Amino acid sequence: MPSNLFCELCGTKISTPIKVLIDGVLLSTCLSCSKRGKPYESKSKPNTTQTQHITLSKPTFI
């Protein structure tokens, strides 16, 4: 299902929001902005599978 999500910091369209704590505020950010804050880990769900598949694929333009 398509998800139109945007980074709450820079406004970049993101497919997989990353929840981080910045100044005590939980934000859904993109990957680059998530490095500004602390990674937020919700430990409410014990059955967690690794869904974070971050692939930094470089375009093969020659």
Ligand SMILES: [Zn+2]
């Ligand atoms: Zn961002």
